[in-house]
Amino acid sequence: MDNDISNFDLNLLKAFDALLDEQSVTAAAKRLNLTQPAVSGMLSRLRDHFDDQLFIRNQRGITPTKRAKELSLPIKQLLNDAKLMMQPVVFEPNQSTAQFRIAASDYAIKTVILPLIQLLRAQAPHIRIAVLDVEPDQIYAQLETGALDFALVTPEQTHESLYSQHLFEEHYICAVHQQHEFAQRHQLTLADFCTQPYVLVSQQGDAFQGIVDQLLATHGLQREVVLSLHSFLVLPELLASTDLFAIMPSRLIPQDAELKVLDIPLAIPTFHKCLVWHAHTHHHAPHQWLRQLIGSIYHDLAK
Template sequence: MKPDIRNLDFNLLKALDALLDERSVTRAAERLALTQPAVSGMLNRLRDSFDDPLFVRAQRGIVPTPRAQQLAGPVKQLLSDIESMLRPQAFDPALADLTFTIAATDYALKAVVVPFIHRLRPLAPNVRVAVRGVDQQTLVTQFEDGTVDLALLTPETLPAGLHSQQLFEESYVCLLREGHPQARAERFTLEVFCALDHVLVSMAGNAFHGVTDDALARVGRSRRVVTSVSSFLILPELLADSDLIAVVPRRLAQHASGLSSLEPPLAIPGFCKTMAWHGRTHSDAGQQWLRALLADTCALTPTH
């Protein structure tokens, strides 16, 4: 009879391995935590599958047939391979060689990705980080096909069905050049704030109204926004050579060389920065380590 692989399963192979090692049905049953009749039944199934007696009775226990002896090495190797496959994958960042793709806005690039890479490089020198812009229309598809591993978002823009973790709460400060008349003023009043010329960062690149304007409207005031840009990256140059002022996230202001920051003269609601990832990489050991390092980096980044 031709052996049929469909009649074999992992437990039968474990039984065969135990019988080959123990040369006793009783001892094999003890090793497998099974009853002796159960192991005898498994041996009968093995005999049918391999069309060979496999073991014959001897004065002390059982002895393998030549066919069983031929199977001993391959079975042990196969069991070892299966157990290795089922064992959680170990991850050594010092030896890891992979690419980690992050979708981020320019704000998250400066506030999150830059300090993350500074932490990552000494720990995992062969891990490459690729950064791409956030495309809300195709983000889920990018997660599914593996072109994005992690996205830095706000809860309001988080697509349904993704895993997520809050990284930090962000607040706003006013940013202006160091020699600005208000940089050394004793008081920064709401009246002065509203009278200054403002720069607004709008992702659309054409809006002159933002969360600061909503906060002003709630107290019956307004400001004069004279410039709207689509990126935070241009702000330092705009502010450095003018008396313009900008309301910016605190984590960006702390890295602005040659500029001063002031607390806003009114309450401006901040926002939450969140990282999101797909179920496809949720249990991957390397991805778990990278996500933990990124979250830890955000927690350690000073915000003063």
């Protein structure tokens, strides 16, 4: 008897199961779509492996031995488990309790996570989402180890080995309280642009210069930044209650905000937001479903 499974042909288990059910070599061969000599050969190999006759010939076919009867349930369970394992995974969102970890900035929380949660509450109310800070230098390692399932980043923050799905392109606008004296204008001149007090959002919250200031410098100009924040989320409320101006992504302006949007007299580059994930989750049904759901938010908006 050989106990090394690496030397065992698992197809022999299918032959065993057919012989057990049919109790006839001929009938088992027909069920397996094999010749009778082929099944007889498989039975011989089974006998060698289990060191037992397994099936004894009788007038009507074959009868299982005591050892064969002992093996019948484990082998049937093994074959059934293998069959289930080979079936496509059916993901039921409305019943799933899956948990996903997504790295997102405050901007991505507002523009992606918020509409995502609204969809999940309607389609998959038991799925849980954990939102973590974006650490650009750690994204690949976190996705590779499973510490993250997804990251919402710009293309510059991703890694060439990661899968990526483009979500949208964003542009900047200038916002100010709707009662400000400049709110009646559609566009500012560069001179007017530079004379106003600004709030600036930077990654650390302690910078008083950004890309806008770099562009102004090419014209020999500068503006006055009086407040630096690390988050965009408070900007609408701040602008609505002060005389400050802000250059901010257009999607952060609430529809009901008491703000006026002005055109910027500078060509500020747009940026792109994408969803990234690692290869080891690429074919996982729950991950596929969530990726499609996130993508649908912006596909529908683009129509």
